[in-house]
Amino acid sequence: MVVEMYRWIGAALRPQLQAANLQPVQITELETEFSKIEGQKASPTRYIRSQQEKQAKIAAETVQDNGEEDVEEDEVPQEIDPYELAAPVDILSKLPKDFCEKLEAKKWQERKEVLEILENLLKTPKLENGDYGDVVRALKKIVQKDSNVVCVALAGRCIASLATGLKKRFQTYAGFCVPALLEKFKEKKQNVVTALRDAIDAVYLTTTFETILEDVLEALNNKNPSVKIETSLFLARAFTKTSPATMNKKLLKAITAVLTKTINESGTISCVC
Template sequence: MDDDLLQLPLDERLNHKLRNSCAAVAARATCPSIWRARRQLQPLAGVLANLFGHADKNVRAEATNLTVTLYSYLGDAVKPFLESLKPVQQKDLEAEFAKVANGGQLRPTRAVRSRKAAMAAAGAAGGMDADMGMDQQQQLPAAMALPDPFDFAEPVDVLSRMPPGIADALGNPSWKVRKEAIDALLVAVSVPRIADGRYAELVRAVVARIGDTNIVVATVAVQVLDKFARGLRGAFGPYTTSVIGPLLDKTREKRASLLEAVRSALDATCDAGSLDAIQPEVLAAIAHKIPQIRTESIRFLTRCFTSLPAPPSSLDVKAYCEALVKAMDDSTTDVRDAAAQALGTLAKVVGDRLVAPYVKKLDPIRLAKVQEYAQAAVVKGGCGTAASGGGAGKGIGDRARDAAGIDTATTYG
C-alpha cells in the first residue's frame, strides 16, 4: 500500500476514488491497535454509506468487514452510522453482528497519546498501571470509556411519527384499539435518541396502560416507557416521579416476561432521574404489604446504586439506610437478603464510614452479610472510589462496631 495513502486522514483514505478497498483493509487493520476517540469515529458516518454504495463489489465486501470489526470494538455505537443503508444491507449486517461474540467488548492493544495520558492520570488516582496492556485492564476509567451510541445518534421528533389522536386511542374501551395504539407508539419511540419535547400528556396516557387488563397492552406500555427513558435520558427526568410508582407496583407481576420488562424500564428511569427525585416512591414500595414488591424495589435500588454517576447526598444515604436497616428485620428471607445487598452496595459507593452508623445495631450475622456484599459489589457508574475498607484495613463491620463503641477484640477475640 502506498505511503502517501497512509498519510491521509481516515475518512479521506476511505473516500479515495481508486483505492477504497485497500483503504478499508488498512482501516480495519488499525482497529485492534489504536483506541479511537469519538472525533475520529464521527467521519465514518458518511464514509461507510459511500463504501456500501460503491460499484466495486470488493469495496462493498471490505466495507462489511470494516463495519463488523468496528462493531467488535464499539458494539451498538456503530449502528447510527448505518441508518442510511438499504434495508437489505442492514439486514445482512445484523446477521454478521449476530456472529460476533460480545460485540463491543474487545479492547485495543494500545492507545493513542491522548488516551495514554488519561490512563496515566487514572493510574495515579486508582492504581492502574499506565504501561499495562489494555487487554489486561478489566475496568476502564471514564476517560477511556467506549463511545456511546446516544452521542452519535441524531435526535428524532417522535411526535411527528405518531398517528393523530394516539393519546385518546390509548384510553379507548376496545382492547384492540388500545393494542394498535400502543404498538404504533412503540414503533415511534424505538429510536436511539428522542428529541426533547412536551410528552407529559402522552406519558400519563402510557402510565395508565401499565395496569391494563390486557397483559399484552400492559407489557408494551412498559416497553414504551423504557424506550422513552433511554431515548430522552436526562430530559425524561421530569416524568420519573409519575412513572416510578406504577412501575414499582407492577413488580408484583408473576409473568417473567412482563417482570423483566418492568425491571428494564425501572433501570432506565433511574438512569434518567435521581435518587432524590424517586425517594418517596421507592421508600413507600420498600414498605409495601406485598413481599415481592418489597424485594423487587430493594433490588432495583441496588441496581441504581451500582450505576450512580455521582455519590448520593447525605440525606439520601440517611433515608435509604434507615429503610433498608428496617427491612433487615423483615419476615421474608428474600427481603432481608436484598436489603443486605443494598446496604453493602451503598457502602461500596459512599464508603463504609457513612453507612456504619446506620448498621451498627445489626446483629453480627446480619452485619457480616452486609460486609460480604460490600466486598463483592461491582460499581459501574462514576462512584466507588471510596470503596469498602478505606483505611487501616477496616471493613463496614469494624466501622459499625466502632460506631457502636464495641471492642472488636473483646467481642470476637
C-alpha cells in the same frame, strides 16, 4: 472506508449501520472485517498546521531537563458513546393524532395495536426534543389501571425506550413514572415484571436518587411482598450505577432504616449496600 471508520470509533458505528438499512449479508461481511481489526488503536499520521504546533508543544513538554524523553504510556482510547453520534428522531409527529384516545379503547386489541405503533417508532437510539408529557401520562395510566398484561408490558417497554432515547431530558417525567412502576410490581406475570424492571432502571438513569427517595421508601413499606422485593432488587441495581459522592448521610440513613426493618419480614429480600 467503513472498516477504517470502525477502527477509529469502534462499536459506536454499529447503530449507524443498522439505521442505514443494510442487507443482512452486508452486515455479516462488515462484522467479519471488524473482527480482524478488533482492539487495534487508530492514530493520526498527518496533522494540519495548528495540530502540528500542538503536537510539537506536547513533545517538548515531555523532554526532561537532562535531555532524555519520558517514555509515554499508551493513552487509553476514549470510548465514543453511540448516543452522541445518533441523529435525533422526531416520533411525536408520526404518532396517530388520536393516539391517547385509542389508548382508552374498550377492546384491549385496539390498545395493544396503538402501543405497538409507539414501540416501533421508539426503536431509535436518540429522540428529538419535544413535549412527551401526554404520551408519558397515557402510558403511566396503562401501567396503573389496564387489566390486560400484554398492554401493561408494552407500556412498560415504551417508557423504558422513551427514557433511553431522551436520557436526562426525561427527568421532567420521571417523577410521576416511578411510583406507578414500583406499585405495579404487585403484578406477578413475568413478562410484566421484566418490562417494569427495564422501565424503572432506564428511568432511574435520567434522574437522581434523592428525587425518587420518597417513592422508593413508600414502595418498601408497601404491604405487598412482591412490591417490596422488586423495589429492594431495584435498589441493588441502582446503587451499582450511583456515585458514592451523591449519597449523603441523610439519604443513606433514610434508606437504611427502612431496609433494616424489612430484613426480618417473611418473604422479603433486602439489599445489602
